Amino acid sequence: MELCLILEKILCTMLSGQLRSAKTVDKRILLFTNDDDPFGSIKGAAKSDMIRMTLQRAKDAQDLGISIEILPLSCPDAVFKISQFYADLIGLEGDDLVDFMPEAGKKLEDMKSQLRKRMFTKRIVKRLKFTIVNGISIELNSYALVRHTEPGAVTWLDSVTNRPLKIERTFICADTGAVVEKPTRQFLPYKNQNITFSMEQLSEIKRISTGQLNLLGFKPLSSLRDYYNLKPSSFLYPSHEGTDSSMCIFIALHRSMIQLNRFAVAFSGSSSRPQLVALIAQEEVIQSGSQIEPPGMHMIYLPYSDDIRLVEERYSDTSGMVTKASSDQIKRAADLIKRVDLKDFSVCQFTNPALQRHYAVLQALALEEDDVPEMKDETLPDEEGLARPGVVRAVEEFKTSVYGENYDEENEHGIGKPTEASKKRKAMVEFATTECKQYDWGELADTGKLKDLTVVELKYYLTAHNLPVSGKKEAIISRILSHMGK
Structure with a gap:
């Protein structure tokens, strides 16, 4: 009964012209249901009339260009029978009827995946003006596809009012101890004298480019090396604020670069670090009616000649010869690699253990829980898998081929002198371990006195416990509290 009323209401709205908008591109009715017989509670002639009326409403909707899709939500202990009613509603028969349930399951999973993707808004990192030649330029938007996720910053609160504290910085003269009121200046030593700069002069000296993207030329994709990558790439797409001609220029370049297997070399101007970049066109990938990869260009940040380091220089002996492995060592290493093979590996399978630990501690503090929830560290080695006889044998054979049979692991750690x-x-x-023992870190954490210590003193704890020492004071304290489970 409800299904018939829904279809009738949609048809009435359609006929009244409310859906005849120029912006309406695709008209669809998506029915999510776990009831394969919506009229099962009705008996006799009334059921036949309702089925006939509903099928007629569905046919009228399809005649008006409205497609109807069924997405069955089967219960774990029940099977959704599409042939019970909905096969006639959407006109399924033959092979289409047999293949419907598997295809519907894939479509539902794809919709869930698309929904999760839409939860993360694609925010524009910056807008670029891409100058191709004099007089021809287009506006592009830059997007970050990969970005390191940081935990929330620690906010210091006043112990009395519980309001956030405002941080102020004051410069004090080292000679007189007076507060410096005038704008500060910086200096660089040059030939036994200090050359002073104002902040404006220093900014002007560092300003090399205007911040635009200028095309230098094109190169074959085969000349682009994998290690020509200084940081995660950005994704470029034409700005919606541009003109139709800008979109046509971008599409023409995009398709030509794909056909010719070439990438564009450009100069990305920046006030801090101007860089050479490679623009690689990416084709649109669509699977099962859904977009997997959008069309656009990846902007890869290329190194300068000063940035490239030759690995051979570090691993050569005094005669300049590079150390090489024997054929037996290579064979044993290959056997080990085959044994410790990760099946169906994807970075999407791993979550950041430090971030998960941070939020677990935060949750325990917020909910006043006694115990911190145990988090599964997915980055730890698979001890059970590494203990398999085949893996153990491959490891021992590889160690024997490299170190020899008389290698004593307990007395010799590595090759050569430290x-x-x-x-x-x-x-x-x-030294850090010795200094760390002089502090009662548990009491300092409980009383909130960690902030009274200097950064050097806080780093004693980090160094003694083999933790990263980078970051500001707030990040260091947060890292210590997370390690202590506070």
Whole structure:
């Protein structure tokens, strides 16, 4: 009964002209249901009349260009029988009837995937003016496809009013101790004298380009190396604020680059670091009626010649010869790689354990829970898998081929003498461990006195526990609290 009323209401709206808008491109009715017989509770002639009326309403809707799609929501202990009623509603028969349920399941999963993707708004990082030649330029939007996710910043509150504290910075003269009121200046040493700069002069010196994107030329895709990548690429797409001619220019370039297997080399101007970039055209990929990859261009940030490091220089001996592995060592390594193969690997399978730990601690504090929820670290090695006989045998054979049969792992860690850097690192860890024992970190965390320590003192804890020491003071304190489970 309700299905018939829904179809009738849609038809009335359609006939009244409310849906005859120029913006309405695709008219569809999506029916989500777990009831394969909507008129099962009606008996006799009334049921036949309702079925006939509903099928007629569906036919009228299809005649008006409205497509009807059924998305069955089957219960775990029941099977949705499409032939019970809905096969006649949407006109399924033969092979289409047999293939409907698997296809509907894929379509539902695809819709859920698309919904999750739409939850993350594609925000424009910046707008660029792409100058191709003099007089021809287009407006492009830049999007970040990959971005490192950071935990929320710590906000310091007043202990009395519980209001956020405002941070102010004051410069004090080292000689007189007076507060410096005039604008500060910076200096750089040059030939035994200090050359001073104002902030405006320093900004002007660093300003090399106007911040636009200028085309330099085109190169074959085969000349682009994998290691020509300084950071995650950006995705470029024409701005909606541009003209139709700008879109035509972009489409013509995009399709020509794909046909000729070429990429564009451009100069991306920036006040801080102007860079050479490679623009690689990406074709649109559509699967099962859904867009998997959009059309556009990837902007890859290329290194300068000063940025490239030759690995061979670090691993060569005094004679300049590069150390090479024997054929047996290569074979044993290949056997080990085959044994420890990750099936169906995807970065989407792994979540950031530090971020998950941070939110778990935050949840426990917010809900006043006694215990912090245990988080599964998906980045830890598979101990059970590595303990399989085939893997253990491959590891032992590889170690024997590299170190020999008489290698004593307990007395010899690695090959050669420890470097100066490793000695310095070991001394720093020992010093930090000694200094760390002088503080009651648990009491400092409970009383909120960690903020009274200096950054150097806080780093004693991080170094002693082999934690990253980078970041501002707030990030360091947050890292310490997360490690302590506070």
